[in-house]
Amino acid sequence: MAKVSSFRNMVLCLFLICFVCSGLLAVVNALTQEPIAAVNLAKTNQSIAAVLPAFDNEPSQDQFDVMVGSDAIAVYPASLQGNLVGYAIKTFSNKGFGGRITLMVGFLPDGTIYNTSVVSHGETPGLGDKMDASKSNFSEQFKGVHPANFRLAVKKDGGDIDAITASTITSRAFADALKRAYEAYQLIEKTNEEEL
Numbered sequence: 345m346a347k348v349s350s351f352r353n354m355v356l357c358l359f360l361i362c363f364v365c366s367g368l369l370a371v372v373n374a375l376t377q378e379p380i381a382a383v384n385l386a387k388t389n390q391s392i393a394a395v396l397p398a399f400d401n402e403p404s405q406d407q408f409d410v411m412v413g414s415d416a417i418a419v420y421p422a423s424l425q426g427n428l429v430g431y432a433i434k435t436f437s438n439k440g441f442g443g444r445i446t447l448m449v450g451f452l453p454d455g456t457i458y459n460t461s462v463v464s465h466g467e468t469p470g471l472g473d474k475m476d477a478s479k480s481n482f483s484e485q486f487k488g489v490h491p492a493n494f495r496l497a498v499k500k501d502g503g504d505i506d507a508i509t510a511s512t513i514t515s516r517a518f519a520d521a522l523k524r525a526y527e528a529y530q531l532i533e534k535t536n537e538e539e540l
Contacts, residue, residue, distance in 0.1 A: 392432040395450030395459040435525035440517040442466030449525040472514035491526040
């Protein structure tokens, strides 16, 4: 004769299943936490190397944050033989067509943009993803320019940026992220001047 399930048995069984699943998730999290952190660090180091001239320190170890409005912006100072060669600034914009875009922007000590690199985005393949240097030459227009003399806005909005064809929203978001990075750079310079 089959045993009839009671409410108490069902609750006990459900509790046991949840307990076992929680334990398994905790084990998987513990096993994957370090490899995920290592991959993220490697990705950050690759982005830093892509946007700055040669350096011999480890900028990711010297990282500090700068508050731009209510946002903490990560700054990675790079040096060669003890001399500052620039700052890699990890910036973002939430104004992308597909949501947040994250960039790494390299500034030379005088504030000139050395290079940019797309860290992550959710833009449309074949359109907005052309902001990535591997997909088009859109980001080439920022190399060697100083934001004080180059208006970080698309030409439709009175700026100097040639927008990606059919992706004005993405281009505007890219410009917004660059502005945030430049604001962080200006705060760093202001702090350095005050310390002198």
